[in-house]
Amino acid sequence: MPPATGSPAGRREFTTVSGRPVRVLYTPADVAHLDYARDLGDPGTFPYTRGIHATGYRGKLWTMRQFAGFGTPGETNARYKELLANGGTGLSVAFDLPTLMGRDPDHPLSLGEVGKCGVSIVSLADMEALFDGIDLSSITTSMTINSPAPVLFAMYLAVAERQGADWRQLSGTIQNDILKEFIAQKEFIYPPRPSMRLVTDVFRFCRDEVPRWNTISVSGYHIREAGATAVQELAFTLRDGVEYVQYGVDAGLGVDEFVPRLSFFFNAHNDFFEEIAKYRAARRIWARVMRERFGARDERSLKLRFHSQTAGVSLTAQQPYNNVVRTALQALAAVLGGTQSLHTNSLDEALALPTREAVTLALRTQQIIAHESGVANVVDPLGGSYFVEHLTGEMEGEALDIMGVIDAMGGMVAAIERGFPQREIAESAYRYQQAVERREKIIVGVNEFVADEEEPVPILYIDEAAADRQLAGLERLRRNRDGDRVRRALDGLREAAAGTANTMPPILEAVRAYASIGEICDALREVWGEYEEVPAI
């Protein structure tokens, strides 16, 4: 087809950001195969394509949950109090890399990393400072922590206990999604199989002790950031979800005992309609797979609940104010796709961690969508669109095909061990980069509409002071705690890890004894070893 007069940059092919060709027009013929009751259903009814709540956002707006953390626990505590005072409705903890990797600040690999990408949490003492003056029974907290998730979760429970909160009433989420670490984000410690055992230990512990806690946030976000297409994000994430359910069932849990506490986390990327279709397809696939493959009965097992975050990878260092607009559009797609909670990125995040002002603007972006745009008044307002319904079905079909390939490999753990999702994502990332280099994909301010001179924006600069304070704190901790109690607790943990007992109770004991995160994770390293990825280009 020749380019239409005045078409953008004389393009001949029209594709989504994921490289999916789209036609100029969709008509009733594109949705003729759909059966409303079977494939869509009203919001709140199976297969939940149109949303999990009958009244959409009228009953409850999405949770505006801004991911935050840097420096010392005290500095981050002040940021949390500000976010809550500004109308934020939940907390979301960003940990630094040593914490994410289960290393103490004095480990050689922690050099230069302490407090940089998130808050440094070394022991229960730091967790107490992080939530000082914040009532854990009245907020929900999400913690982005994976390999050491049981340790940070245990610290949170210990703080709640001291505040006098009832664990059975606590609500929040730990990411606890180790599969996407092997696939995309690469913050793994132990090999896949013992890592999966930690996950199922948390499922069981929460079923019995913390029943309102979301035990996992099965995450496509990082898979997408690593370069996956929208369909790969959809397929790998849902197949990860299936893997967790299968491991839970194999560990002897009933489907409806733990699946209702599984939640999901998707990216909100640039391509508006493709993103909306992705969320709708995700709900439909999950509902059907849970019912048909696992025989789930409880409707909470069938309803896919998800958090979303705008695409960090789409932010540009050039002309950073453009990022405000990108983020607003991405956030709008997440809302039209029915997200349960949302993080909007700040305009300066391709440069550094965000400043207070940038974070406030990001939160205001959500508030404007919620309270001024009117889009929250009607549930699934794009339902019935020829294009959106067609795209939803097309993406569902493609995702199911990829999930089938992984089934044939023996599941996601087996696929990861063969490097399958890792390779597929790297391939997509490279293809996209080439399209940008050839200017087949336009990034405003980067490869088109470039400015010669740019005014720098203010950034948050994190120096080494936090690292020095955390190192001193660790030394003090080691002097002042009961060393015998720590040793006994760590021995107990090693014993549980080597056997089959649930690891959560001994982790809680180690945390209460003020063992450091490095000491606790090392105890498990001694039993299970460490995972090393074979580097591949």
Added chain:
Amino acid sequence: MPRIRVIIAKPGLDGHDRGAKIIARGLRDAGMEVIYTGLRQTPEQIVAAALQEDADVIGLSILSGAHTRICPRLMELLREHGLDDVLVVLGGIIPDPDVPAMQALGIRGIFRPGASMAEIVDFIERNVRAREEQG
């Protein structure tokens, strides 16, 4: 002319390897010999790899802010091992205030988000050839 030999390394604890892998593949497609070290390499390991592979170039990918501590250590080790002539380039999130310090260490190329492959390839080719002519 012999092929340019490049080590692409990811020091520190961060696992975000999208950039490192794209650069590694892009340099290879541009005709260079590329060795990717994989994740979580200490400065000591990177220098050992550069020695063993007789590298012309070390490309570091750091997104976490740890460059402030890692780069001085790496440059010191390179000098100790007589590898001053290896071209060191740095990619990732490097805030403006850190750029002069990184340059003062002898890191010539600093590539931040949005840098194009063509620009990076060109920089490496020009600088390696210039050093060969001097040497």
